[in-house]
Amino acid sequence: METGGIRSCQSCGMPMSAEEHFGTEADGTLSKDYCANCYQSGAFVEPGITIDEMAEKCSAILSQLFCIPAANAERFAREQMSCLKRWTGREIPACGSCGMPLARDEDAGTEADGSLSTNYCTYCYRDGRFVEPGLTREQAVEQYAPMMASNLGMPLDRAKEMVRQYLSTLPRWRE
Ligand SMILES: [Zn+2]
Ligand SMILES: [Zn+2]
Numbered sequence: 001m002e003t004g005g006i007r008s009c010q011s012c013g014m015p016m017s018a019e020e021h022f023g024t025e026a027d028g029t030l031s032k033d034y035c036a037n038c039y040q041s042g043a044f045v046e047p048g049i050t051i052d053e054m055a056e057k058c059s060a061i062l063s064q065l066f067c068i069p070a071a072n073a074e075r076f077a078r079e080q081m082s083c084l085k086r087w088t089g090r091e092i093p094a095c096g097s098c099g100m101p102l103a104r105d106e107d108a109g110t111e112a113d114g115s116l117s118t119n120y121c122t123y124c125y126r127d128g129r130f131v132e133p134g135l136t137r138e139q140a141v142e143q144y145a146p147m148m149a150s151n152l153g154m155p156l157d158r159a160k161e162m163v164r165q166y167l168s169t170l171p172r173w174r175e
Pocket of ligand 2 (some may be wrong): 095096097098099100120121122123124125
């Protein structure tokens, strides 16, 4: 079945790439928005869970996987979740190049005709073009990982791993 490429679960934020990562609707089709841990047969697995409880749960996993201090992992998970459809009622689009949420008009890049881009942020995309058109995914990892490492207080090699995994969910870097 066509899963529409890799995307992030709109409940927990985890990347979904393989078919088995996707949750299921009541009719057995794959959910477009939610992962198998969060959503099965058209309903949330834990319907009463709050955004704080979900952030706590996911930050424990992040903290363990990527050696992020617990408090930083929780802050990060909470930030990620505040852009997801389950918690906001709408999906806030993320920049397809760096993943920054396009929450406000001034965050959006611009098309050649001056209109706002709905796909990319102002740091990545201006006047209908990428600011760094030749950037490869690996170069992007090298560029973003040190910021991530210092922001979250994690080892650089784990930050690279995390950024690499995250970038693979974004349209610009999908193979
Ligand atoms: Zn999920
Ligand atoms: Zn961007």
